[in-house]
Amino acid sequence: MAKDNLRGNHITTNKQICRRSFLKKVTALLGGLTFMDWGLFSIKGALASVLGTNKGNNQEKLIFIAIDALHPKYFELDARGLPGGSEGNWLMPNIHAFLKKSLWYRNAKSYLPAATDMNHLNVLAGTSSAQSGIISVWAQPTGWDENGEAIVTRTSMSFARDDKGRPVDTLFHAWKRRWPESKTMLITGKEWVGEMFRGNGSDSSGIDILVTGPNHPDYLKPPLKESLADPHTDIDAACDPESTRLGLFGGSMNPNNVMTRLYTGQGSLLTWQMEHFANHFPHDSWIVDSTLEIFKRDKPDMAYILLAQCDDAGHAIGCAWDPSEFINVNPPYKPPEGCEKKPEYQLVSSRNKLLFKEAILDVIRDIDIQFGRLIAGLQRQGVLDKANVILLSDHSAVNHLYTEDFSSTDCVGLLESAGIIEKPGLLGKKEMYAFSVSSYGVLYWRKNKEKVSEAKAFLLAHRALNPQTGSKECPWWVLDRSDMKNGLEEVCLPGELYHTYYVDADKEQTVIWPDLIILAKNGWQIPVYNGQIPNVGIKAPTWSPPWRVYNGGHGSVDTLPIVAAVSIPAGKTGLHDRPIRIADLGVTAAALSGLKLKSTTIGSDLSKDLI
Ligand SMILES: [Zn+2]
Incomplete structure (x- = not known):
């Protein structure tokens, strides 16, 4: 109760100061003006300057x-x-x-x-994510455990860092x-x-x-x-x-x-x-x-x-x-x-x-x-x-x-079939971890990083039949770290998807960063892997087969x-x-x-x- 009273007084005092200083400044402004000046002087500007300098006491x-x-x-x-x-x-x-x-x-x-x-x-x-490090929804991979499994951590301000590593x-x-x-x-x-x-x-x-x-x-x-x-x-x-x-x-x-x-x-x-x-x-x-x-x-x-x-x-x-x-x-x-x-x-x-x-x-x-x-x-x-x-x-x-051709955007399945990443089986160690939903996906390589450029080229060469237009097309943009750093015309700004602190300063000790980012085009949906259904905040078993969970969604440029x-x-x-x-x-x-x-x-x- 005492605290409430104190707070009330505090605000009243602020208001009084606010009104007093406002009047003082307006008087000073008007006092310094001749009628001639009015033509050159914007009232709006005067008010803005008064309000602007008054912000310290003005708690809107x-x-x-x-x-x-x-x-x-x-x-x-x-x-x-x-x-x-x-x-x-x-x-x-x-x-x-x-x-x-x-x-x-x-x-x-x-x-x-x-x-x-x-x-x-x-x-x-x-x-943007480049100044926060938050790049996934609900949870994101932050490291690897001794079994080679991705450590997936709930998104949290606890690990949000800016480009200098500051909270x-x-x-x-x-x-x-x-x-x-x-x-x-x-x-x-x-x-x-x-x-x-x-x-x-x-x-x-x-x-x-x-x-x-x-x-x-x-x-x-x-x-x-x-x-x-x-x-x-x-x-x-x-x-x-x-x-x-x-x-x-x-x-x-x-x-x-x-x-x-x-x-x-x-x-x-x-x-x-x-x-x-x-x-x-x-x-x-x-x-x-x-x-x-x-x-x-x-x-x-x-x-x-x-x-x-x-x-x-x-x-x-x-x-x-x-x-x-x-x-x-x-x-x-x-x-x-x-x-x-x-x-x-x-x-x-x-x-x-x-x-x-x-x-x-x-x-x-x-x-x-x-x-x-x-x-x-x-x-x-x-x-x-x-x-x-x-x-x-x-x-x-x-x-x-909507398509029944599941393989059209199964980026992980496509890379496995092409032999660019190993099929780990149920218990095997994954060399790459995919976190995707709706129209975007982030791919992390645990090892064999030299395969990343091959994977990018392969995914960009992939064509899928668009059931709406009836023609074959590449269903996505694929960005590697150099694209994230330099930007990609019509897709992303330079640095928008690159966290200089986590990648270059921290060397991914605190949070790992994607090697490839996939952004779907024309409404294509990228399946969910490892049972992660981010926007829903629920978790299916990690051994769930990948599937397309949404009728509508977001993540990409459109x-x-x-x-x-x-x-x-x-x-x-x-x-x-x-x-x-x-x-x-x-x-x-x-x-x-x-x-x-x-x-x-x-x-x-x-x-x-x-x-
Ligand atoms: Zn949202």
Whole structure:
């Protein structure tokens, strides 16, 4: 109680100083000006300089709202998910209401790999994987044990290091250094992202209130089960089509496709898990209710709110931001008796005809409704009156190509068949370890590193039949360490995927670094090896055969586009077409809040655009 009172006094004092010094500076500015000067003098500039120098005492709240995997192209669609959305007819009207009050960067990108853990960290630390060392999702290989097995470690701030080997500093750390009495929070629909930020507990995370589905304060209700494609907000749930899966019947069956048949598709094990284990995959509605309750009780000043439903559904039942991808289903879908026969019920993806567009759009509509509830709730509590709010996504997502030709992207199987790596058998020591999912993979050689260049050339010469176009193509880019260092035109920036500290200074003693990185093209999916299903945070046995687990996903170049909009009190609004990166948002947030990050950042400060 005494502490609370102290904190209250502390803030009042700050506010008083703030107002006093503000008035003093304005008086000084005005006093020094003649009327003649007004013509040459920008009032906005004067205010900016006053506000800028005043940052030290001006504790505006800082709120990040991250909608995992949301593609900004959804913002162009109308209520039916078709091109040409307009005022009163948007697929995501609540997001549009927020965009109107913000500066929206339409050409924003994350960094490769375009995946979750590293990009939430990138916005909070102003980094790419080259300044954090986090390159995988959920877990990553960090070394080799005496049996030649890869040591796979949960992704964690405990081993996140910058290019100089320093622990990665986040905005949470910086915030707590500046305002030790002020509360910070992170709430996440992806529990393992929360655990990554928590670290191993030996170093402070800077996060006072860290909330995940399984680990939350008692006053919050537990998450409830809910369908992804037919959420409670879906008004035509009884009529609209459901996507399906291959299941165990139909088509050829072999050991390599059993797992795919069981796991992939709406109604499959993956969707079932996501809908059944609500604790591990809480829907956005739970994150919103919980966030509002926490704000009411604990009044945090800095918050990172991670809404995961868009990503969960993108993996399980697909994505629908590109209307040109969808074609009429054959045979046509027959809605149940008494339902309206809407033409949009007939649309399926040309990449995977099992995916109905309408099932996907219902997810996106729900995400928008929940976002609207979040903003309205925060508004009601007065939180947004004095808050810098950053809306973002960490990457986007695409539908994966459906093919029964399993060998088309089985990079490990292809290298084994060509004799470039040995087939280790069940108990044999692996000379190469593959960690892959969705549209990217990282390959580590334990020995015989001289084979890496042969492997790269072989994989680049590989051709697979694209079932969507009917032609053969190379399904991926393959980057070796020199590509990671020097960059690859149209693919990655110089150094974006190369960690100079871990590779060159530490010599991979703490964390090993990939020898090859594979980035899929055109929606191809790279199978999961060793039972790792990163984005799902669950583990199948390591002896599981490789399989393709997702209907949609991300990781490669085509999923770099992100949502990025910044709203600050009395700040500029509108559209900005300058290309920006996710690290810029973190560096900008630091500048707006007067925070200093202690590890290497690569972002640019965009605050001049805003004031
Ligand atoms: Zn993500």
